Amino acid sequence: MADLKEEAxxxxxxxxxxxxxxxxxxxxxxxxxxxxxxGTLADKVAxxxxxxxxxxxxxxxxxxxxxxxLRKKSxxxxxxxxxxxxxxxxxQLLPADNKLAKFETHSADALKGKSKAEREETLIEWYLEDQxxxxxxxxxxxxxxxxxDPIDFTRLKAMGxxxxxxxxxxxxxxxxxxMLVNKLGDPEKKVASKACQFLIxxxxxxxxxxxxxxxxxxxxxxxxxxxxxxQYYALCFLVQIKLKDxxxxxxxxxxxxxxxxxxxxxxxxISAILSGVNRTYPFTKGPQNLMEHIDMLFRYIYTVTAxxxxxxxxxxxxxxxxxxxxxxxxxxxxxRKMMDPELLTHPGRSSSLLNLLYKSMKRDExxxxxxxxxxxxxxxxxxxxxxxxxxALIIISEMLKMKPKAFRAELFQATxxxxxxxxxxxxxxxxxxxxxxxxxxxxxxSAVARNPLYCGAEFVQIWELHALCRxxxxxxARFADCVLQSKPIQYAGDPFxxxxxxxxxxRFVYRNPKxxxxxxxxxxxxxxxxxxxxxxxxxxxxxxxDEQFLHRYLTQxxxxxxxxxxxxxxxxxxxxxxxxxxxxDEYEKGQADVDMDFAADVxxxxxxxxxxxxxxxxxxxxxxDQDNFSEGEKDALEAAFSSDNDEGETEDDDVDEIDGESDVxxxxxxxx
Numbered sequence: 001m002a003d004l005k006e007e008a009x010x011x012x013x014x015x016x017x018x019x020x021x022x023x024x025x026x027x028x029x030x031x032x033x034x035x036x037x038x039g040t041l042a043d044k045v046a047x048x049x050x051x052x053x054x055x056x057x058x059x060x061x062x063x064x065x066x067x068x069x070l071r072k073k074s075x076x077x078x079x080x081x082x083x084x085x086x087x088x089x090x091x092q093l094l095p096a097d098n099k100l101a102k103f104e105t106h107s108a109d110a111l112k113g114k115s116k117a118e119r120e121e122t123l124i125e126w127y128l129e130d131q132x133x134x135x136x137x138x139x140x141x142x143x144x145x146x147x148x149d150p151i152d153f154t155r156l157k158a159m160g161x162x163x164x165x166x167x168x169x170x171x172x173x174x175x176x177x178x179m180l181v182n183k184l185g186d187p188e189k190k191v192a193s194k195a196c197q198f199l200i201x202x203x204x205x206x207x208x209x210x211x212x213x214x215x216x217x218x219x220x221x222x223x224x225x226x227x228x229x230x231q232y233y234a235l236c237f238l239v240q241i242k243l244k245d246x247x248x249x250x251x252x253x254x255x256x257x258x259x260x261x262x263x264x265x266x267x268x269x270i271s272a273i274l275s276g277v278n279r280t281y282p283f284t285k286g287p288q289n290l291m292e293h294i295d296m297l298f299r300y301i302y303t304v305t306a307x308x309x310x311x312x313x314x315x316x317x318x319x320x321x322x323x324x325x326x327x328x329x330x331x332x333x334x335x336r337k338m339m340d341p342e343l344l345t346h347p348g349r350s351s352s353l354l355n356l357l358y359k360s361m362k363r364d365e366x367x368x369x370x371x372x373x374x375x376x377x378x379x380x381x382x383x384x385x386x387x388x389x390x391x392a393l394i395i396i397s398e399m400l401k402m403k404p405k406a407f408r409a410e411l412f413q414a415t416x417x418x419x420x421x422x423x424x425x426x427x428x429x430x431x432x433x434x435x436x437x438x439x440x441x442x443x444x445x446s447a448v449a450r451n452p453l454y455c456g457a458e459f460v461q462i463w464e465l466h467a468l469c470r471x472x473x474x475x476x477a478r479f480a481d482c483v484l485q486s487k488p489i490q491y492a493g494d495p496f497x498x499x500x501x502x503x504x505x506x507r508f509v510y511r512n513p514k515x516x517x518x519x520x521x522x523x524x525x526x527x528x529x530x531x532x533x534x535x536x537x538x539x540x541x542x543x544x545x546d547e548q549f550l551h552r553y554l555t556q557x558x559x560x561x562x563x564x565x566x567x568x569x570x571x572x573x574x575x576x577x578x579x580x581x582x583x584x585d586e587y588e589k590g591q592a593d594v595d596m597d598f599a600a601d602v603x604x605x606x607x608x609x610x611x612x613x614x615x616x617x618x619x620x621x622x623x624x625d626q627d628n629f630s631e632g633e634k635d636a637l638e639a640a641f642s643s644d645n646d647e648g649e650t651e652d653d654d655v656d657e658i659d660g661e662s663d664v665x666x667x668x669x670x671x672x
Contacts, residue, residue: 181216
């Protein structure tokens with residue numbers, strides 16, 4: 001093959017030499033050389049790029065010039081050249097579906113039976129492909145150098161080019177993937193975050209590359225002297241991988257990676273690990289021999305934050321349910337963690353806690369322990385807002401559905417304590433050990449007991465339900481009453497959305513509810529705008545309790561509005577334009593036209609004012625309709641203007657009396 005390669009090189013150089021002689025005689029070639037020699041940087045890059053595009057065989061020298069410019073220290077020149085070279089390889093020089101082959105990988109048998117011209121053409125193609133492969137590798141080396149540039153912009157630019165080549169072309173994809181994964185350990189946060197985003201987009205566009213990408217990320221995580229920050233961003237990427245039911249092998253591998261990093265004490269790292277395990281573990285099939293990690297998980301519960309603690313408990317539930325049975329140790333840890341004051345300060349944590357409590361109590365066969373959990377749930381609900389209270393009452397109602405009638409009867413009554421001697425039994429401790437315990441008989445409820453089995457919940461009544469029946473929130477009161485009467489709660493929404501203050505305010509200001517993407521129709525009253533006819537026409541029994549007052553107010557307001565509109569229609573008749581024109585014609589009939597004299601109008605107004613001071617009536621003109629006055633006003637008028645009254649003093653007294661009566665009459669008329 002060495003001789004064939006030398007022969008191919010001579011043929012290739014001959015083609016380039018002949019093409020160079022041909023172009024040397026043209027004006028276009030001279031212009032290109034002049035631009036490359038003395039033109040601007042952008043013109044030089046454009047001329048070199050054009051030479052490569054016109055003929056890759058004769059343009060290898062121009063490609064070499066561009067690669068040399070990429071290695072220079074001028075960042076502006078590097079960036080401009082980087083775009084040009086990446087576009088050349090992506091759009092023209094690299095094949096779309098296969099990789100470039102080295103000259104040595106070809107077989108000499110492929111040349112047998114070909115003519116001299118065909119043989120020479122084949123050798124030239126082989127040699128060109130070999131040279132492009134070498135130059136592409138040189139380009140990647142220069143690109144890797146730019147990925148380590150101290151300027152963030154340059155690194156981000158080079159990383160974008162790396163991603164584009166990796167997504168579009170299969171050539172050197174292993175090297176490109178390694179370069180992109182390495183940027184997860186970049187010291188700059190925005191660069192490492194961008195690398196994580198590029199990897200997520202990569203597996204979205206090429207799902208079959210998931211195992212390859214995970215393997216490369218795993219190498220980064222286990223690399224010696226790798227920083228914790230690089231491991232954290234690697235975990236952030238792994239957590240966001242969406243798995244399918246058929247990807248059991250990949251899920252098992254991810255779970256092993258997560259547990260291998262559990263020794264890191266960083267809370268952010270532990271939270272990311274737990275999120276990954278909780279998302280990945282359901283896709284594993286069969287037992288995964290994770291019981292060796294159980295002790296470590298239980299130790300972490302009491303030392304981490306509330307959010308991490310609830311994540312550990314959710315993971316323990318999944319593992320124990322898969323491996324066999326849920327132990328007393330788990331119920332003790334969950335019972336104790338419920339008293340964490342930080343656990344209920346966030347709606348997301350509260351929802352996760354109630355979900356885990358529901359699953360755990362549903363699997364528990366001990367009626368006494370379930371009653372202890374219900375007692376503690378209600379104790380927490382007494383100090384919480386309506387969303388948590390409604391959620392707690394809903395899961396209690398669901399438990400009453402699944403448990404037998406004997407449990408319902410026992411839940412709402414206290415058992416009389418029997419005085420017996422101390423009991424001897426085996427008890428599992430919080431550290432996982434089991435040892436014999438001698439206990440004094442329990443005769444009363446203890447709110448601080450660690451073990452729900454021995455807190456004495458059976459000796460106390462659930463008095464919290466009676467208090468919640470008188471809660472200020474109507475939905476809480478109705479839910480509590482349903483539980484107290486062993487009636488199912490008819491509710492299918494999310495209490496942490498429907499009973500929040502912001503939801504109430506949105507409805508109160510008549511804001512239309514958000515449409516859910518999964519809902520094709522709006523059947524619930526909560527999904528309807530409160531001002532719509534469909535909402536206002538709903539019967540009272542279909543309106544949620546917390547919206548009863550709003551529905552009643554709006555319906556009453558609507559009825560009042562309709563009644564007022566009906567009265568206005570009966571009292572006020574609308575006048576058409578034709579009727580108004582007819583009225584004007586009749587009014588002006590027989591009147592002569594007069595000139596407009598504004599000064600005369602002013603004088604007339606002045607005279608009218610003077611006459612009014614002398615002759616005007618206290619109640620208007622004499623032509624006014626007397627039917628508008630009350631009987632008292634008519635008597636006052638007759639007394640004031642009677643001809644028999646000659647004494648001025650008496651007249652003044654009468655006028656004062658008239659004024660007082662007039663005021664009263666005016667008020668009475670206003671009230672009427």
